[in-house]
Amino acid sequence: MPLPKIVSTVALTVLVAASLSVAAQTDQKPAEDASAVSQYKNLNLTRDPKAAAVGNYTLDPHHTSVTAKLAHMDLSRYTLRFDSVSGGFSYDPSSATASKLSITIDPNSVSTGDPKFDKRIAQKYFESDKYSSITFTATTVKLVGEHTVVDGVLDFHGVKKPVKLSVVYRGFAQPRMGFSGEATFKRSEFGVGEWVPLEADEVTILVETEFVKS
Structure with a gap:
């Protein structure tokens, strides 16, 4: 060749x-x-509330988002995100109930993508120097299938009022439980009524979260 x-x-x-x-x-x-x-x-995900493990659960901040949505001039439903959220609960699968549920939000962690605006919201509207936390507490939560309503108390801006949280149970995958939640209230009832109705009085809170067994 x-x-x-x-x-x-x-x-x-x-x-x-x-x-x-x-x-x-x-x-x-x-x-x-x-x-x-x-x-x-190998997740072995189950949506049966009675199949979840008994014990105390702590909120996973890396897989949690809490956002507030409200109308601006009826042109958009813009959102505010809170970046610092903590909480937990105790769970009993024999009765599919959660107790000692408590969620705490740092109002200074509000985020819109504009740091100057964030600071204004936290200090002017939330008065975060005076009211350093926003909390939601519920004594008992009964899981019935995927949907349940959690009756609790929202402590916001120095005012405590009952608020219903509509919850979707996403399931259990060792050692985690996942939930989606939604609640609606009027901010003026908590003493935060500036710019109503130009900026809507009604606020919707959207929660996506996972809790990890302690």
Whole structure:
């Protein structure tokens, strides 16, 4: 075989081998992705409240979001997020009830994407220097299927009033329980009535959260 053909054949063989090697590497999932797939398959997620483990649960701040939504000039329903949230509860699967439920929010952690506006909301409207926390407490929560209503007390801006939290139970996957919640109230009833009705009086609170067994 002439030398040019030999060189050409060798070069083609090397190129094909390199291409196959790249394709094989592309088909292989990174270690983290492979671990995620394996963990997901072994979650054993259940939505039966009585299948969850008994004990105390602590809110996971990395998998929790609390946002407040209200209308601005009836043009948009803009949102405020609170970045510092803590809480927990005790759970008894034999009766599918949670007790000692308490959630605490730092009003200074309000976030709109504009730090100057955040500071104004916290200090002018929430008066965070005077009222350093927002809390929601409920003595007992009964889980009936996926949907339940939690009756509790909202302590906001120095005013305590009953508020109903509509909750969707997302399930239990050792050692976690997950929930979505929604509540609506009028902010003026808590002494935060500035700019009503230009900025809506009615506020909707949206909660997505996970609790981890202590």
